[in-house]
Amino acid sequence: MAELNIDIAGLKLKNPVMTASGTFGYGAEFDDFYDISTLGGFVVKGTTLHPRQGNAYPRMAETPSGMLNAVGLQNGGVKYFADHIYPGLLKYNTHILVNVSGSTVEEYIACAELINELEHISGIELNISCPNVKEGGMAFGTSCPAAVAVVNAVRKVYDKHLMVKLSPNVTDIAEIARAVEASGADSISLINTILAMAIHAESRKPVLSTITGGLSGPAIKPIALRMVWQVYHAVKVPVVGMGGIMNATDAIEFFLAGSSAIQIGTANFIDPLVAKQIISGIDDYLERHKFNSIKDLIGCLQL
Amino acid sequence: MAELNIDIAGLKLKNPVMTASGTFGYGAEFDDFYDISTLGGFVVKGTTLHPRQGNAYPRMAETPSGMLNAVGLQNGGVKYFADHIYPGLLKYNTHILVNVSGSTVEEYIACAELINELEHISGIELNISCPNVKEGGMAFGTSCPAAVAVVNAVRKVYDKHLMVKLSPNVTDIAEIARAVEASGADSISLINTILAMAIHAESRKPVLSTITGGLSGPAIKPIALRMVWQVYHAVKVPVVGMGGIMNATDAIEFFLAGSSAIQIGTANFIDPLVAKQIISGIDDYLERHKFNSIKDLIGCLQL
């Protein structure tokens, strides 16, 4: 066994494999499949101050090596989360982050304040990149001043790990990353889904009720890798990479590009056991290539 | 037979199917396969003022439902094109556009001036979006002032059809499209490849000699469709859509999103006959759905 543990700006993960918000429910859905306490951590669903019904059906479209979603942050609101979901999370012995979204800076603040009270939650993943809500969401992640405003504000009220999740729908991801770092992010995760669209030729209608949605899955992996690489070279805080990771080989690519940890998203839908398999696949790779620790891979792309 | 002809701001195509720059050589490579005069048109390789050797090998990486390329505009220069390639193009009875790139506005101008002399060339596709050259290229397509400068300058010296090809690597594609339209573009084509990266996990090296390259193929289709849809609603000039079109169904989706014509790129590599098959597939669709003309589809997505 190589050393898989990694310290992400104080967040001590037993291994660098997390699962991504919106693709892992609240964890309990996996109890039948495996013990998710074996994960480095997981990020629960996008949570907002107020409950949200999400968008109308259809919310999903299959695309070549990927999918679009337009879930639109369906969730019971942060209060419901704290009262009804949080108690069930106490049994998991791993780091749990809450993915937080909002339409206004005030909503982000109020949501973060409540989560600050929840002892067993290790951090917030600040979602400034959701393409599936009309107001706010992605808008915060596509302009530096807006990103700075929301990260600054949440940093003031939130004491624990603050991971900020970037939107890929930008001209210059490095610029946003630097702005977010300067505003107090402990780490940066990327990428969220890419704004995209599917059309049903026979009916001549958009497949999604919202016309556009967010693209995820292997199709976006090369774009995600490029952005992780750019951000890794732009900031000093740890980078958590994701986008189309389906297996351990993909994961290794993200470490080499500069990720200190990774998140598995869409792949969970195709194989609920994938995160567990990726952990052991990473270990195999390290053994086979005679590395002592995952740290030996991070950003170690040979040019 | 439904009516397939379409007028793109004066460019009268016998059908809306063109092939994309960099994926169709100079046309002659297809002579063994089919009579390419049956195409609505084709765009020859990226051409620059001076000859270019292109980037070092490896220039290609396969990715999920797509590929990266980093060819880097290998070409003999516009003078070589005019003297040695152009004569061979005279035999084709279809619209031929030359894709023009440059590192400075002056290079674009000089290149366009020379092409303006070539009678059998129907237009220029101005490439302000190539991610594979160090200087210029994509930089012109990712900022409005730069795009305006180059389009304005070329418009002054070029009399025939000026199609401007946009980069998808931007926060707001509609904004760039409007700027390009205002600067005198006759039509807008999109999307060029998306900046991306591939890593070989076993060797821990980038797959491409240039580290990053341009992603094309079905993987990017949902992103391309979204951008075509956005640009169609932002400008009045005709839009020529491309990005991952593999078959007639994909093509129909692009018409519905607002393309007046389409270009086939990467699909040519997988099936050299694909453009021909897409033309007949579009015809079949129109017949089956009882449309008289391709014009009945353009932008007709039902919301």
Add this chain to the structure above:
Amino acid sequence: MKKTVQNLQVISNRRLNKDHALLELKSDVILEGIVPGQFANILVDKTKNVFLRRPFSIYQVDYKCNTIFILVKNIGEGTKCLSNCRPGEILSVIFPLGRGFSMPEKKSKVLLVGGGVGIAPLLLLANILHDDHHLVEILIGARSTDDLVELNEYARFGTVHTTTEDGTHGTKGFVTNHALFGHDLITFDRIFTCGPESMMKAVARLARLNHVACEVSLENTMACGYGVCLCCVTETTKGHRCVCTDGPVFDIKQLKWQN
């Protein structure tokens, strides 16, 4: 039974007619207590054009041979690929998923109404209801006689009635045109139905009018099949609910089907 991801071996693949195939898949894990109406989410890996798994009802279970059966109607790339799979091939299957039909507590007279490939979840249901000594009537609707498959199987567990749109088998018309939907409908304690949405809505409407309890099994596009993506929602009286976990079987009282 707990939901699991298993590699099942294709034991046989029987072509029933031009577009239906019946797969028998063997498990290495002891199968137990699969509820009729539950489904399996199958990975289709022998084609470029399918990315997500495809959901299929569990058609029948052979606890002795430890196999499950899947009835596949070929309508697109994924179903085509599955209906061409060969004995010996391995399929990755997540099952059993979802909430199935609820079993009547007292001895009941029940009507099962299936349309098209919507008959799939009704065989196991008929089987279990029959074994539990309920009185089972089965009504199967199709476009034409060529589209009717496996009627003999259903007949083992109850009386089978049919309707076809072209009148080539049974009553001509839709299922709701069948005499069973006449004034005797009230003699049924419960209706279970699965098929095209328009059919299920028509059945639900008549059930409601006649105050007969009714459960419907919904179809939907799914990304995960086990409740984590929230893509498969349907509008219920309690807001958006996932078809894959809160369903696919819903009591019509839970749904917002008003007419």
Add this chain to the structure above:
Amino acid sequence: MKKTVQNLQVISNRRLNKDHALLELKSDVILEGIVPGQFANILVDKTKNVFLRRPFSIYQVDYKCNTIFILVKNIGEGTKCLSNCRPGEILSVIFPLGRGFSMPEKKSKVLLVGGGVGIAPLLLLANILHDDHHLVEILIGARSTDDLVELNEYARFGTVHTTTEDGTHGTKGFVTNHALFGHDLITFDRIFTCGPESMMKAVARLARLNHVACEVSLENTMACGYGVCLCCVTETTKGHRCVCTDGPVFDIKQLKWQN
């Protein structure tokens, strides 16, 4: 022969050893004049993980049966998928592609040197050289005796010599350790070689030292295979040239291999 896109039927698929398979593919179009060293670009559609076609040398042609043969070494997803294809399956193949080996004009003594699956283009070459009455010596290098396939086929067209790295067959070592590369090398008029780049470079170096003409068949990653993508370039004395159209066979004088 003009290059064409054809649907070829798999006539047979013979497993030669654990990682080599030999496919026979039948064409409906009359095959003519395929040059040794030319290749075919094959679509692999029964897997999600392959997007582009895969290039393979044309191993042998049976003009009577109108079939071509492809020798496949299983090294990744695409080759694995192809080496599992079954008789009756249809493969989309673009062929013949590229520039093959050049035939000596006068009666010559030639040496064919193949390493690993690099032997593939050399069988048809040996066949034609033999039919043209040239004197053919064939040297095949492999890691171990288990990796040697089809030696009898080659023996039909010339004298076969072998080297293995572990000494389990023929001379122990690399091809360039074989006695053929001793002082008699100058008796050859020409060397044709295909295999791993390091092997070809070693062969080319000795050919150059001994002033023996030498042609090498290069491998390369290709997107199109017929000259339109410019992805497959190699550095030549005239700058970047496409391996798929200017090659895959190059005279070593064209290449920038200096030592």
